[in-house]
Amino acid sequence: MTDLILDNVYLILLLPFWIFLIIMGGRFFSVYVNKKIIYALTLLSSFLGILLCGATLIKMPPTIEQSFPFIKINNFILSFGLHIDKLSLIIALVLFLVSFCVQAYSISYMKTEAKSYRFFALLNLFNFSMAGLLFSPNLFQMYAFWELVGVVSYLLIGFEYKKNEKSEASRRVFLVNRVGDTALLGGILAVSYFMYNYAGNFSFTTLDFEDMNAISTLLYAYTSTLQFYLISLLFIAGAAVKSAQFPFHIWLQDAMEAKLPVSALLHSATMVVAGVYLVIRLLPMFMLEKNLLIITGAIGLVTALVCSILACIETHPKKVLAYSTSANLGLMFLALGFLNVKAAVIFLVAHAFIKAMLFLCLPKDDEKITYANFITFLVGALSLSGILFSGMVAKELIFAGLEGQTSLAVIFCLVAFFTAFYIIRLALLLVKDRELVKTFAPARFIPAVLLLVMNIVFYFYLKHEVSYKVAEPFWAALAAWGAVYFVYRKGLLTRFTKTPRFVEDFYYKTLPAVYERVASVCSFVDVIIFANYKPLISCAKFKVRVVGWVEENIMNRSVSLTASGAKKISEWDFKLQSRNVQSYNAYGFILITIIISFVIITYTLVLSQLS
Amino acid sequence: MAEITMYHYLVLGLVLFLAGILGSMIAKNVIKVLISIEFMLTGININFVTFASYCDNANFNGYVMALFYVGIGAVELAVALYIFYLMFQKKESDNIEKYSEL
Amino acid sequence: MITNPIIFYSATGLIFVFTMLALCFKNLIYSLLSSVVVFFGAALIFYLLGSEYNAIIQAAIYGLAVPVIIGVSIMFTKGKHEAGKGFTLPYLTMLFGGIFVLAFVYLMMMSLAIMPDTFHLMGLAQTTSMDNISAFSKGIFVNYVWAFELVSLLLTIVIAGISIFKKRGA
Structure with missing residues (x-):
């Protein structure tokens, strides 16, 4: 069977990477000085990605496997390639849709920046790494792209690396992400170890997603309960850090130092989605123990509550949106905790469209917001709070999946209330001190409208496909609007602006202090015990004397001899260099004569020996 | 006077080449150096033609090579003389020792 | 191909003598004229070797064209000659160079004498000029x-x- 599209799906993955190489290499060799070529190539890559993803999704193959063996160690054959199914295709389609809009937006946004070609190249690399993560056939390749996503986000956040606070923020983001990466790597290696030692089939060692059910069952059978919990918790920790869940949500605040397009991409479809995607892939493992699902859901719920409340106090618009991202991803985790994968994916897609649109509507730091952007922002806010379009459907779906547990439903409604509250509060804050401007910038406006159109199209698709009913979260959000109006009239909007920084303080102050205490205890052992042990000291003194003698008499002598010899040679050589062409000619002739004489002597000797 | 062999021609070419090298090393006048370089090329040409005549009766590749050498030697001489003309305008001398500083 | 020793030795002697003269004349015009003789001698040698075409090219380019442009450039520099300051290259270098040259020539001759069959001689084919x-x-x-x-x-x-x-x- 030959199919033009299905045979060439690898282009989805490779196209952004090629464009990245073309832009970087072309700039490095000064081939493409023209910026328009870079813009066109970047847009083309994501547009072709959309077309290919969409076409593949319409053809709807069961699964596509295109891979080649990458590492071969005896029975351990790690393959590198593509594993495409419906889930990864949907998320990849959303990824390319969002990144197309964001790239179109950043053309006008980055017009005045220096070295903007690097920015576009990195956007392409971001697409490549995220698509590679989505299409990975096994956990090892997924880990590689997982790290690549982290590295590219580090590069993009620290794009203006000469500004100190930006480079520091990018470093913090990278370090916090490292925690999750390490946990994930530990989990992968542990599972691989058990599979290699206990499973009969060596093909399980590479942890292909296709065999995930069998691998989970085998792992459950071969490990003790504690081990199984530990391994699964490592995976959950990795996913939670990448998705900015509660104890680690701080890196998303630091990531706010990035440019607006980067934030839009990072928060919607690229980086934070990776954690949710990993959890979906590993659900067969978590299903075996009920408690693991409860832990996943609990992490999500706590994050949603805490971050929603924090967002109500924060005043910086980008940070509010960052808290909101953490909270919404928490809702996805909650849905996954109830094995409600469909609702989680629908919420992921809806959230990607809404959040990217909200970011694209924000003005630059020193600009005022325009009328057009503000109205789009308001529509997005309504959608995010669950009153309009796909945001409403997704939220109701998650709520319906809670299976009528009253306490959870109350907390969920609380979260919905706070979500509506902080987003409308943010909209009011945006226009509070600054006036709206009437200028119309189509290059900044159209990408946001495109995302809104996608949101609406997705809503009608959901209306056609999914059955849902309007329930409590909708009314909670409506109530929040009233509450905001009340607060606004009373002038209390910016009364509570001091954000509690317990988690940040724990990471940046308590942990270093503990580390220093431990280090001082260790040095105490060093100082008290080793410094007073006589034989050790005399031995060290003797060693120092021997080393000193060797250094003085052998090392130094030889070094100074070399130096003086080199000096003599250079003096002699300096005399030879008379700047006279003819003397150089003579030296060359003499040297060539010597060489040819030796060649002839050897040649004659060898030939006379032979004869 | 024995029969004339290939080696006689080779030695003639070698001597012409060495004379050219000697001249290019000791001559103080730029034009003389250029003439010496032409001597070297002539010696090499004699070598080529000799080998072609004695060892290669089928193709005479050496003749063709000697032809190319004559052409390239003429080109090189023209370029060298133009460079000399420019340098002479600058230094107002044809003594090669004046040319040691660029 | 002409293998007459008398013609060969006379042409060789002509070339030797005029090469040395060209290197030794202080007047550039004389030096140029003697070099013209050397080039024509080389053309004669080509003719002796049986390559008329090479001989014609040599005589035309080296015997006529090249001396003309060299003569033009001598005319440029006329009147501004500086007397050569003599021989400034270190004598020791020249001595070693000469010794190496002599050793080189000796080695060439020795190797040729030891291995006369190294070159695969084809024998003198009697070719006409049309063949060439x-x-x-x-x-x-x-x-x-x-x-x-x-x-x-x-x-x-x-x-x-x-x-x-x-x-x-x-």
Whole structure:
């Protein structure tokens, strides 16, 4: 069977990477000085990605496997390639849709920046790494792209690396992400170890997603309960850090130092989605123990509550949106905790469209917001709070999946209330001190409208496909609007602006202090015990004397001899260099004569020996 | 006077080449150096033609090579003389020792 | 091919003598004239070796064209000659160089004397001049056509370049 599209799906993955190489290499060799070529190539890559993803999704193959063996160690054959199914295709389609809009937006946004070609190249690399993560056939390749996503986000956040606070923020983001990466790597290696030692089939060692059910069952059978919990918790920790869940949500605040397009991409479809995607892939493992699902859901719920409340106090618009991202991803985790994968994916897609649109509507730091952007922002806010379009459907779906547990439903409604509250509060804050401007910038406006159109199209698709009913979260959000109006009239909007920084303080102050205490205890052992042990000291003194003698008499002598010899040679050589062409000619002739004489002597000797 | 062999021609070419090298090393006048370089090329040409005549009766590749050498030697001489003309305008001398500083 | 010793030795002697004269004359014009004699002697040697075409080219280019342009450049420098300051290259270097040259020549002769069969001589084929010309044409237009084109390109570049430089200078 030959199919033009299905045979060439690898282009989805490779196209952004090629464009990245073309832009970087072309700039490095000064081939493409023209910026328009870079813009066109970047847009083309994501547009072709959309077309290919969409076409593949319409053809709807069961699964596509295109891979080649990458590492071969005896029975351990790690393959590198593509594993495409419906889930990864949907998320990849959303990824390319969002990144197309964001790239179109950043053309006008980055017009005045220096070295903007690097920015576009990195956007392409971001697409490549995220698509590679989505299409990975096994956990090892997924880990590689997982790290690549982290590295590219580090590069993009620290794009203006000469500004100190930006480079520091990018470093913090990278370090916090490292925690999750390490946990994930530990989990992968542990599972691989058990599979290699206990499973009969060596093909399980590479942890292909296709065999995930069998691998989970085998792992459950071969490990003790504690081990199984530990391994699964490592995976959950990795996913939670990448998705900015509660104890680690701080890196998303630091990531706010990035440019607006980067934030839009990072928060919607690229980086934070990776954690949710990993959890979906590993659900067969978590299903075996009920408690693991409860832990996943609990992490999500706590994050949603805490971050929603924090967002109500924060005043910086980008940070509010960052808290909101953490909270919404928490809702996805909650849905996954109830094995409600469909609702989680629908919420992921809806959230990607809404959040990217909200970011694209924000003005630059020193600009005022325009009328057009503000109205789009308001529509997005309504959608995010669950009153309009796909945001409403997704939220109701998650709520319906809670299976009528009253306490959870109350907390969920609380979260919905706070979500509506902080987003409308943010909209009011945006226009509070600054006036709206009437200028119309189509290059900044159209990408946001495109995302809104996608949101609406997705809503009608959901209306056609999914059955849902309007329930409590909708009314909670409506109530929040009233509450905001009340607060606004009373002038209390910016009364509570001091954000509690317990988690940040724990990471940046308590942990270093503990580390220093431990280090001082260790040095105490060093100082008290080793410094007073006589034989050790005399031995060290003797060693120092021997080393000193060797250094003085052998090392130094030889070094100074070399130096003086080199000096003599250079003096002699300096005399030879008379700047006279003819003397150089003579030296060359003499040297060539010597060489040819030796060649002839050897040649004659060898030939006379032979004869 | 024995029969004339290939080696006689080779030695003639070698001597012409060495004379050219000697001249290019000791001559103080730029034009003389250029003439010496032409001597070297002539010696090499004699070598080529000799080998072609004695060892290669089928193709005479050496003749063709000697032809190319004559052409390239003429080109090189023209370029060298133009460079000399420019340098002479600058230094107002044809003594090669004046040319040691660029 | 002409293998007459008398003609060969006389031509060789002519070349030797006029080479030394060309190197030793202080007057550049005399030096140039004696070098012309050397080039014509080389053309004679080519003729003796049986390559009339090479001989004609040598006589035309080296015997006539090259002396003309060298003579023109001598005319440029006329009246501004500086007397040579003599021999400044270190004598020791020259001594070693001479010893090496002598050793080189000696080694060449020795190796040739030891291994006379190293070169696979084909014997003297009695070829007519027509054969030579056809071999030439085959060499230029078939075997080495790219090199030929390259050389002609080089010549064109030099002519164009010199005219451009002249225009720029003016």
